[in-house]
Amino acid sequence: MSPLLGRAPESICVLRLSALGDICNTLPAVRALQRQWPDCRITWIVGKVEAMMLDGIDGVELLVYDKRSGFKGMLELRKKLKGRRFDLLLHMQAALRASLLSLCIPARIRLGFDAERAKDNQRLFTNRQIAPNPRKHVLDGFMDFIRACGADAESLEWRMPIPDQDREQARRLVGEQRYLVISPCSSQRIRNFRNWSVEGYAEVIDHAWQQYGLRTVLSGGNTELEQHYGERLGELCSATPINLIGKTSLKELLALIEGAELVLGPDSGPMHMGTATGTPALGLYASSNPDRTGPYLSRQWVVNAYPAQVQKAFGCEVDSISWGKRVREPDVMDSIQVSEVTAMMDRLLAERSA
Incomplete structure (x- = not known):
């Protein structure tokens, strides 16, 4: 029974459009609803790109809203x-x-x-709110919805759908060798400095090859910046990476991450795709707080320069600023040292081997 209804729900609509990482963090909440009420009809309204990643999810109706469609898309959804x-x-x-x-x-x-997390006047569009739960990870916030519904929110389950043909394609792309995936760039936004240096990645790629025989697979979109990263890393590394930037679908990327020893990158979707596929994620965080947006099951593997950068930028501790506040300095990611990343990789691989 749901305390919100006084009975078990027959139909639930989940509204979460984007982005890829947040969709990965939403998935355990949807799975919890399925476990609690297996006969309930669940509809998920999701963005166009994000729906490509979720395609094939069992027991869930996906309704796609293209954010570029604006008011026209809203009318189409209303009609559906x-x-x-x-x-x-x-x-x-x-x-x-x-x-x-x-x-x-x-x-x-x-x-x-709740009031603290209901940005952009969201409370004007709802008639119930989840209980306050301050300074928690984004995924915990989504699971607060499950608690409010009266469902079990303690077990986390993803079961991200990955077709066999995409797993086969991933094997064709990398062969039988052991590898790691590096997604070097986050999405480009104004004054959102989350990308580490090309030179830093090059040293880490060579370390992975020389110490562990791990080949690096590069992933990412088809933007000019990401293509530049791929080209430069091909020039700088003695262990030439397999450059798949702009060359895979989301399903193929999921399959590549699933088969990797680890996935490495900044605060971006592939970190959470690692969590969703059971692959350790080594995150590089300096501008954003990994306790809020880090890879949920791999936060022990995060290279976390955020507290030091908060002190430098604002002259205070993390607990003294608003939850999720970003450090918007162009050189913030330069504070992460190659030695910190390779040391964390060594720890991660040693524990994974054990």
Whole structure:
């Protein structure tokens, strides 16, 4: 029974559009709903790119909203949902665009974030709120929705759908050798400095090869910056990486990460894809707080320069600033030293081997 309804829900709509990492962090909440109420019809409204990653998920109806479609896309969603009414809407994205989209979703109970986490006036679009749970990881925030629904939120399960043909393609791309995946760049946003140096990655790639015989696979999108990283790393490394930047689908990337010894990169989607596929993630964090957005099951492997950079930028400890505040200095990631990354890789691989 759900305390919100006084009975078990028959239909639930999950509203979480983006981004890839947040979708990975939302998946355990959806799986918890499935475990608790296996007969409940679950609909997930998700972004176009993110739906490509979730394609094939069992027991969930995916309704795709293309963020570029604007008002037209909202009308199309409203048309798709005409005549339907959900018992519960889990409004799990505190952004104005998502809140406006939520107006197209008929639901009896509209559950949103508590006052602290309900950004962009989300509370105006909901009629129930989850309990406050300050200074927690993003994934814990999503599981707070599950607790509010009355479902078991203690067990975490992903079961990210990866077709066999994508696993086979991943094997064709890398062969039978042991490897790690490096996704060197995060998504490009204004004053969001999360990328480490090409030179730093090159030294780590050579360390992985010389010490462990691990080949590096490079992944990423097809932007000019990411292509530049791939080309430069090919020039700088003595152990030439397999450059798959801009050459794989999301499903193939999931399969590559699933088969890797580890995945390495900044605060970005592939870190959470590692968690979703059971692969350790070695995250590089200086501008953002890994206790909030780090790879959930691999936070012990994060190279964490964030506290020192908060002290440098704001003159205080992490506990004294707002949760999730970013350090927006262009050189913030330069504070991460190659020796810190290789030492963390050594620890991770030693424990994985043991």
